Amino acid sequence: METTDAFAGLECTDCGGTFDADEATHRCPECGGILDPTYDYDVISLDRETLSSRPFDSMWRYEELLPFRRESAVTMDEGATPLVECPALADELGVERVVIKDEGRNPTGTFKDRGQSVAVTAASQHDATDVALASAGNAGQAAAAYAGRADLESHVFLPARSSHTTKAMVNVHGGDMTVVGGRIGEAVEAYEDALAEHDDWYPLQTFVTPYRHEGKKTMLYELIEQLEWETPDAVVYPTGGGVGLVGMHKGATEWRELGLIDELPAMYAAQASGCAPIVEAFEAGRDVHEPVEYPDTICGGLEIPDPGASPQVLEALRESDGGAVATDDDDVLEAAIAVAKGEGLEMAPSAAAAASGAWELAERGEFDGDETVVILNTGTGNKQADVLRSHLMGKGI
Ligand SMILES: Cc1ncc(COP(=O)(O)O)c(C=O)c1O
Ligand SMILES: [Zn+2]
Structure with missing residues (x-):
């Protein structure tokens, strides 16, 4: 993985265990808790002047405080919003x-684009071929867009009531879409069933990916x-x-x-x-x-x-x-x-x-x-x- 200098790895928010981001990709290998990226703040030297002098062009302008380098990021210059x-x-x-x-x-x-930019970058660095998630709509659309850009196959599970635009755009971005009757709970169930059958799918679910x-x-x-x-x-x-x-x-x-x-x-x-x-x-x-x-x-x-x-x-x-x-x-x-x-x-x-x-x-x-x-x-x-x-x-x- 090409990570930034200060990125130290992942820490479990439940048991406190620390893990190498190369090996731990999703939930805590010890207890199943949520993993959180950690940094060695001592090696980050950022002051207000340095930040202010940078172009306000993308969320990747804060590269030192993100796990991956801007040059290897799957990005469309998301962020830098007014x-x-x-x-x-x-x-x-x-x-x-x-x-x-x-x-x-x-x-x-x-705003889902910010999360998907980092999560799809991680998927790419972990050599995933397929990514998957259940979503109310917007995260699914963002995932399909970033996966397409990274040349990954995306599998998106949406409830029937998600907006027409998000469903249409998952298709337009080339995602594999499953529309599930019911609400987000039913979409998550369908996603979990599918994941159980495809152990090569890389989850992009919130707080499942760190x-x-x-x-x-x-x-x-x-x-x-x-x-x-x-x-x-x-x-x-x-x-x-x-x-x-x-x-x-x-x-x-x-x-x-x-x-x-x-x-x-x-x-x-x-x-x-x-x-x-x-x-x-x-x-x-x-x-x-x-x-x-x-x-x-x-x-x-x-x-x-x-x-x-x-x-x-x-x-x-x-x-x-x-x-x-x-x-x-x-x-x-x-x-x-x-x-x-x-x-x-x-x-x-x-x-x-x-x-x-x-x-x-x-x-x-x-x-x-x-x-x-x-x-x-x-x-x-x-x-x-x-x-x-x-x-x-x-x-x-
Ligand atoms: C437009 C919009 N706002 C807010 C949220 C909620 O976000 P969070 O999961 O960060 O609470 C969502 C999630 O789907 C969303 O699409
Ligand atoms: Zn744990």
Whole structure:
């Protein structure tokens, strides 16, 4: 494997075992726990000036803090997305500043590209021929795109309710697609059955590969630089499995360790009321979620009833002094439409849960008037224009 100088290997978040990344490719060989990439921070010399002098051209500009070298990465220059000022929203929320990190400007229209860039690079370095995952839609599309670029076969399992665009684009990228009746749980079952029959398939499932949350931590690096090194008061993230939230919190911890920032931004998990296991566990003071028996939300990416990394997500919320909030589908769609109308930005329904969540947090008095709030727009609205438009239809518009 061609790794970066500081990349030290993988550490199990459960048993603490450490493993060579050449040999351990997915879950912990000892206990089956989640593996997390680790680095020798002493050999990384990064300061604000060095970073600021680099072109803002791709998430791979943080190569020292990623496992693989930019020159060997499977990349389409994902990341380096804009941080857009939203003055109308700031007025609504009664805070000094609201900015939206617009992940819709990624190659396949969502933040999933960051995770897949690193995970498919790892697959390629491990000499995989085939990659596989189950997804609500966006991750499957991203995986098919990056696998195609790396000349790997991709096997994507999607629930019937994933958006038309993601299904169409898995085909367009040359992926082998299986559409499963039911929801994400059924798609995961079909994927696991298929995996049991194909032991040469390389899983790209979240927190099964150690590399998807690793790619997503770059969202945090970027937004701090874009805020000219100001640590925001709150980062509101639309949470399903919590991959991006765990990644961003890790990124903040690393930058504090490197002396690039002093404080951790408060991370907030925004979920849809119809599937909010993280919010429930946070409010109950528990360290792990209880699975939601009947999940039901229009936010497909957030309909994750049994998020395996909930202990990591809950720890990130508590360690950063953040919080958790759930809003109804109707409020989520209203927020997507308000942002599109007032700020011009197009948010996917799943992403808009972060906007409606921020609204709700503001109403609860969670923010002070002088605060800076970052909202993650994890995916572009035009991938699900039909869902947004039909909400207007329901209102007679
Ligand atoms: C647009 C969008 N936002 C948010 C999420 C949830 O991401 P995470 O698993 O990091 O919580 C997804 C996942 O599918 C998504 O597609
Ligand atoms: Zn372990």
